[in-house]
Amino acid sequence: MALYDKNIIQQKTLIGRLHQYFLIYFETFSVPTADTLFLLILSILTLESAHSIRFLYQHFLSGITEKSLNVFYYACPYAKVDYSRFMNTTVRIALKLILDSLQTHPVFLCVDDTMVSKFGTKFENVSKLFDHTAHNGSNYLNEHCFVSVMLCVPVWNGAKVSYLSVPLGYRM
Numbered sequence: 001m002a003l004y005d006k007n008i009i010q011q012k013t014l015i016g017r018l019h020q021y022f023l024i025y026f027e028t029f030s031v032p033t034a035d036t037l038f039l040l041i042l043s044i045l046t047l048e049s050a051h052s053i054r055f056l057y058q059h060f061l062s063g064i065t066e067k068s069l070n071v072f073y074y075a076c077p078y079a080k081v082d083y084s085r086f087m088n089t090t091v092r093i094a095l096k097l098i099l100d101s102l103q104t105h106p107v108f109l110c111v112d113d114t115m116v117s118k119f120g121t122k123f124e125n126v127s128k129l130f131d132h133t134a135h136n137g138s139n140y141l142n143e144h145c146f147v148s149v150m151l152c153v154p155v156w157n158g159a160k161v162s163y164l165s166v167p168l169g170y171r172m
Contacts (some may be wrong), residue, residue, distance in 0.1 A: 018042065024093075025086055029079055036075040039065055087149075087168045094153050094166040105154035105161060112148050 019038055026034035043056040050056060057069045075081075098107070152163040 015042065018045070025089055028082075028085075033075060033079045036067065036071055037079070037081070039067070040072060040075065083169055090166060090168055091151060094151050094164075097155060097164065098153050099156065102154040102156070102161065107154070108152035108163065110150040110152060110165070112150070 018041075022038055022041055023034075026037055029037065039061060040053075040056065043060040044050045046060055047056065053072050054069065057072055061067070061072060062069075095107075098105075149168045151166045151168055153166065154161050155164045156162075
């Protein structure tokens, strides 16, 4: 029997509060799909990384749900996830964080490109890329290139203004 069930998300637990928070992202999905996507997010938050869906499944998801690995593999493509909707929802939430006293401060949009090495060629979107940081004898490696976007909004940190970085998404 899995540790995760519908009762846990309906209770006043941390998982229940996280589920409630993320519901706004899943309004257009069926209940099973929304549940699967929430579990993926929960696993990423718990493990603080997402090397792969298999990694999330082996190290977290298999211990809390009876759903198979394939359910998680197929959740995003078959649910026709509109990532721009996720990004727009996140932007709306982040902009609501800006207090009236900080409305005159700038909001920054940060763009970063990161390359992730792949040991093989049978991956979607993998290609030979020039990596100026490679120290293995060749600067051309099989890699994924991710471009991520963050919104930086002003918040009070004690008596001074700091910026909260809110990840909006990435593209390969």
